Amino acid sequence: MAEVRLREIVKRYDxxxxxxxxxxxxxxHEFVVLVGPSGCGKSTTLRMIAGxxxxxxGEILIGGDVVNDxxxxxxxxxxxxxxxxxxxxMSVFQNMxxxxxxxxxxxxxxxxxxxxxxxxxDIKELLDRKPKQLSGGQRQRVAxxxxxxxxxxxxxxxxxxxxxxxxLRVAMRTEIKRVHQQVRTxxxxxxxxxxxxxxxADRVVVMNNGSIEQVGSPQQLYHSPRTRFVAGFIxxxxxxxxxxxxxxxxxxxxIRLTDSLAFPIPEAKAVxxxxxxxxxxxxxxxxxxxxxxxxxxxxxxxxxFEARLDVTEPMGMETLVYFGLNGTQVCGRVNPNAGARxxxxxxxxxxxxxMHLIDEATGLVI
Amino acid sequence: MAETAMTAPAQxxxxxxxxxxxxxxxxxxxxxxxxxxxxxxxxxxxxxYMLITxxxxxxxxxxxxxPWWVFNPxxxxxxxxxxxxxxxxxFRNSAIVSVIVVTITMLISVPAAFALSRMxxxxxxxxxxxxxxxxxxxxxxxxxPLFKMFAVFNDWTGIQLINRWYVLLILYxxxxxxxxxxxxxxxxxxxxKELDEAALIDGAGWLQTLTKVFIPVALPGLIxxxxxxxxxxxxxxxxxxxxxxxxxxxxxxxxxxxxLIKGDVFNWGxxxxxxxxxxxxxxxxxxxxxxxxxxxxxxxxxxx
Numbered sequence: 001m002a003e004v005r006l007r008e009i010v011k012r013y014d015x016x017x018x019x020x021x022x023x024x025x026x027x028x029h030e031f032v033v034l035v036g037p038s039g040c041g042k043s044t045t046l047r048m049i050a051g052x053x054x055x056x057x058g059e060i061l062i063g064g065d066v067v068n069d070x071x072x073x074x075x076x077x078x079x080x081x082x083x084x085x086x087x088x089x090m091s092v093f094q095n096m097x098x099x100x101x102x103x104x105x106x107x108x109x110x111x112x113x114x115x116x117x118x119x120x121x122d123i124k125e126l127l128d129r130k131p132k133q134l135s136g137g138q139r140q141r142v143a144x145x146x147x148x149x150x151x152x153x154x155x156x157x158x159x160x161x162x163x164x165x166x167x168l169r170v171a172m173r174t175e176i177k178r179v180h181q182q183v184r185t186x187x188x189x190x191x192x193x194x195x196x197x198x199x200x201a202d203r204v205v206v207m208n209n210g211s212i213e214q215v216g217s218p219q220q221l222y223h224s225p226r227t228r229f230v231a232g233f234i235x236x237x238x239x240x241x242x243x244x245x246x247x248x249x250x251x252x253x254x255i256r257l258t259d260s261l262a263f264p265i266p267e268a269k270a271v272x273x274x275x276x277x278x279x280x281x282x283x284x285x286x287x288x289x290x291x292x293x294x295x296x297x298x299x300x301x302x303x304x305f306e307a308r309l310d311v312t313e314p315m316g317m318e319t320l321v322y323f324g325l326n327g328t329q330v331c332g333r334v335n336p337n338a339g340a341r342x343x344x345x346x347x348x349x350x351x352x353x354x355m356h357l358i359d360e361a362t363g364l365v366i
Numbered sequence: 367m368a369e370t371a372m373t374a375p376a377q378x379x380x381x382x383x384x385x386x387x388x389x390x391x392x393x394x395x396x397x398x399x400x401x402x403x404x405x406x407x408x409x410x411x412x413x414x415y416m417l418i419t420x421x422x423x424x425x426x427x428x429x430x431x432x433p434w435w436v437f438n439p440x441x442x443x444x445x446x447x448x449x450x451x452x453x454x455x456x457f458r459n460s461a462i463v464s465v466i467v468v469t470i471t472m473l474i475s476v477p478a479a480f481a482l483s484r485m486x487x488x489x490x491x492x493x494x495x496x497x498x499x500x501x502x503x504x505x506x507x508x509x510x511p512l513f514k515m516f517a518v519f520n521d522w523t524g525i526q527l528i529n530r531w532y533v534l535l536i537l538y539x540x541x542x543x544x545x546x547x548x549x550x551x552x553x554x555x556x557x558x559k560e561l562d563e564a565a566l567i568d569g570a571g572w573l574q575t576l577t578k579v580f581i582p583v584a585l586p587g588l589i590x591x592x593x594x595x596x597x598x599x600x601x602x603x604x605x606x607x608x609x610x611x612x613x614x615x616x617x618x619x620x621x622x623x624x625x626l627i628k629g630d631v632f633n634w635g636x637x638x639x640x641x642x643x644x645x646x647x648x649x650x651x652x653x654x655x656x657x658x659x660x661x662x663x664x665x666x667x668x669x670x
Contacts, residue, residue, distance in 0.1 A: 052563050073569040085560035089582040098578075099568035146568070 002063030002076075002153040002186060003028045004049060010057035011044050011210075018044045020210040021058065026188060031180050033189045035197035036207035036233070043158055045207070046190045050156050051075050063153055075154075078147035082159040084139045086131040086146075093127040096145045110149075117148040120182060121175075137168045144176070148183060155180075157189040161196065173199055194234050198222070206230045223354075228283065228363045231356055237288050237320060240330045241358065244284040246277040253277075255284055255352070257326045266301045266353050273357055276366055285356035285365070288320065291332030293340070294349035301353030307332075308345045321346065413642070420444070420639040427634050443639040453640060455614060456621030460600060461647070463534045463617055467599040468592055470535065471542040475591065478543075479550030480576050484562060494551055501544035509608045512537065516609075531615045534606060538599045545598075546591040553587025554580060589655050597648050618644045 004026040011019040019041040026032045034042040047053040049060055051072035059066050067075050078099075086095050093114055094101075100110045118124045121141045131139055140160060147155055160176070161169045177200055180187055191197055197204045198218040206213040206221065206229070214226045218234075225231035231239045245256045253270040256262040263284075265273060276282070294304040307323040307330075314336060321332045321340045332348055334340050357366045419427060421439045431437060447453045481487075482494045516527045527533040557580060565575040581588060606620045616624065622640040626633045 050563075050567060052566070072563075072567045073571075077567065079564070079567050081560040081564060083558060083560055085558065085564040087561065087565075087579055087583070089585075098565075098570075102569040102574065146564075150568075 003030075003061075004154055004186060004188065005061040006045070006049075006058065007061070008058035009045065009048060009055060009060065011041070011048060011053060012056040018210055019048070022207075022210075022212050024205060024212065024215065026186060028186055029184045031177075031187045031189065031200060031202045032205060033191060033197040033201035033203075034205045034207055035191055035194055036213075037192060040207040041210040042190045042192075042207045046156055046158055046188060049154070049188060050077055050079050076152050077154045077156055078150045078152040079156040079158065080140075080143045080147050080160045082162050084131070084143045084163075086139055086142055088131050091128055091130055092123065092134070092142050092145075095131070095142055096127075096149050098146070099150045113149045113151070114145070117145040120148065120179060121145050136164050137172060140164065140172060141175070144179065148179070151185075153186065155185050155187040155189075157187065157191075159191055160189075161191070161193075169196075176200060195236065198234065204234075206233060208233075224365075225285075225356065226365055228285070228358045228360075228365065231285050231358065231365060235287055237331045239356070240286050240288065240291070240328070241283045242286070242326055242328050242330060243360075244282050244326070246273060246279065246282060246357075248274075248277045255355075255357075257284070261305055261325075263303045263305075263350055263352050265355070269352065269355065273366060276357070276359075279359060281360035282366075283358040283360050285358050286330075286350060286352075287354065288331040288333045290351040290354045291330065291348055292351070293334040293338035294347040298349055299351065299353075302349040302351050304347055304349050306345050307348050309340055309342055312340045312342050321348075413645070416638045416642050419634055420642050422635055424633070424635055443635040444643075447636055447639050447643065452613060452625055453621070456616055456618045456625075457644075459531050459616065459621075460618040460644075463531060463538070464596055464599040464647075466535055467538040467542060468595045470539050471546050471595040472588070472592065474539065475543050475546035475550055476581065476588065477576065478547045479554055480572075480580060482547070483551045483554040485572070494548075497544050497551075498548050501541075501548065505541060505604055508540070509605060512540075513608065528609055529611050529615055531610060531617065533609050534599070534602075534617065537605045537609065538602060541602070542595040542598050546595055549591050549594070550584070550587055553584040553590075557583055593648075593652065593655060596651060600644075600648055 004024075006022055006024040008021045008023060009019055010017065010021050022041075022045065024032075034045060036042050044053060048055050049062075051067065051070065055068050059068060061067065062075055062077070087098065090098065096114045096117060097110045100113065105113075114127070115124070118127060121144060123138065123141050123145060126134060126138060126142070131142070134142065140163075143160070157176070161172050164172060173196060176189075180200075189196075189200060198221075201218055203215060204218055204221050205215045208229050213233075214221060214230045216224075221230055221234045225234065225239075228241065232241065242257060247254050247256050247262065253265045253273055254262045255265060294302075298304060307321075307325065309321050309323050310329070311322040313320040313322075316336070318333045319336050319338070319340050321334055322329055323332070324330070334346070334348070338346065340346050358364070359366055415433075418434060418436055420443050421436045421441070423438060423440055423442065426436070426438060478497070482490050482497070513528070516533065520526050520528070527536070561579060561583070562575050565579045570578060601619060602617075603619045606617045610616055610620065613621075613625065618640075622637060622644065626637045626640060
């Protein structure tokens with residue numbers, strides 16, 4: 001096991017810069033998830049760590065050694081691919097032991113390791129089968145087993161759950177987490193699914209357009225996003241962004257959304273926003289769970305307002321409500337018993353204690 | 367009233383629609399059988415005619431009887447050919463040449479296809495197209511320059527290649543290697559890229575990836591290429607006709623023609639027998655390898 005360091009990593013394909021000088025330190029035993037939309041450079045970064053892509057600029061260190069020019073087989077890494085990439089002509093046992101057999105491990109050792117990995121993944125009874133006789137979930141387990149038996153310094157996962165159906169994906173997510181807790185190998189995991197990122201990671205790296213937007217624990221990213229992109233990417237349904245103005249009257253700051261609607265900003269937050277009143281392009285960032293039905297007794301920081309609902313989506317444990325506010329569609333989450341009905345007004349409360357203010361021009365959270 | 371009037375035409379309009387679908391299918395099947403039978407007759411008549419003729423005596427062949435019936439069946443033609451050292455010699459030459467050519471072809475085209483389809487190097491795409499273009503040059507255009515080349519080679523080295531059976535070992539691969547490389551490129555390209563990447567990460571070098579992953583996975587393609595190379599070298603007529611002349615150097619297709627046609631005397635019975643026997647080895651190989659050919663070995667490699 002080892003730590004992984006990326007130093008100013010650049011990847012350029014002819015004219016296109018896929019990865020633009022990223023720095024990242026991944027600690028030993030850590031589970032780091034690279035997340036971002038398609039084409040953000042996350043897979044390219046992973047493939048450069050694996051040695052499957054040449055590095056245009058910068059350095060990659062695994063266990064303290066620069067591996068830029070080390071071929072994949074000598075990097076002591078194991079990779080799990082989105083489409084499993086099992087050898088179709090080999091049995092599960094042969095698939096899992098392929099790497100060890102190439103390295104001429106003794107037969108007893110190979111058997112011991114494969115059995116152990118099969119036990120961890122609960123695939124002991126599948127060892128004699130061929131990949132085509134396995135279901136998607138089983139194939140993905142075998143692919144993980146192939147990685148585990150090698151006992152590598154680093155595990156690399158390239159969207160391993162994207163080919164599975166929704167239910168199996170949730171099950172395999174738990175499985176991956178459980179395996180990591182058992183084997184404790186440093187793991188770099190790539191996904192475009194922010195839920196996967198939040199649930200699996202010790203730290204999440206949000207990437208966009210070839211650069212890192214923010215690195216942090218799932219909680220940090222959720223509660224203190226640094227940019228509009230992160231604020232919008234993490235969390236489902238996504239954060240609402242409503243154009244607004246800052247108003248300062250007699251020392252009190254408030255957010256003006258429309259001529260008739262303004263929210264006073266709680267004092268704890270107001271300190272940070274003073275001096276931005278002149279900024280004309282501001283966005284109020286508010287997560288759907290911070291727009292709920294208004295109770296008789298309001299929480300501190302919560303401001304009531306009335307909205308005519310356009311759409312309601314009952315989810316069972318909650319109901320998502322959509323309404324227009326200052327030209328944007330805004331989503332809120334209300335109690336299923338709050339009486340939310342399409343086309344009718346509902347008294348809602350915005351929790352400004354959890355608000356974010358975003359400078360639209362720079363895309364940064366203030 | 368109004369309701370029934372509305373629904374009745376709707377129903378009657380729907381019924382023939384379902385009926386027409388099954389009728390379409392029936393007609394499609396009828397046409398399929400018609401054309402298949404036509405093709406079977408077209409393609410099987412010559413071999414059947416060969417078989418019938420091979421069982422006749424020369425007298426019966428030249429007699430004005432029904433050519434599609436044997437009145438006095440005899441195996442004399444078979445006995446004569448199979449005891450003639452000349453015919454067996456042609457057969458042996460053909461077998462040796464074909465086996466060696468298939469081996470040479472596979473040894474060249476499999477690694478070539480692997481390199482062209484998987485290793486990224488400067489000019490690989492152009493080379494792949496180049497390989498295919500070579501195949502498009504008709505061999506009738508090539509044999510004169512080739513003849514000249516061998517003559518020059520003889521002048522320089524003193525080694526005579528013309529009129530030696532082993533000259534075919536150089537000639538046939540010029541036909542088989544480009545085509546086999548081309549089909550193998552296609553087969554290798556259909557193997558998901560992740561499979562060689564997985565092998566690469568597992569610690570396999572390029573050669574191990576080729577031998578332990580690509581060849582087993584692309585076995586149906588490999589067999590198709592083998593069958594092709596064998597058929598080409600077994601049935602090739604023009605090159606051996608042009609480059610070999612002595613009886614002991616001849617291969618089967620040319621041997622039959624030169625030894626069984628004497629001037630304007632055609633020994634039809636033996637020609638047919640020789641051709642029929644000559645067609646047997648490819649047939650046997652087809653039958654033997656067909657199962658592998660059909661097996662879908664890539665199933666289960668990746669998502670699916």
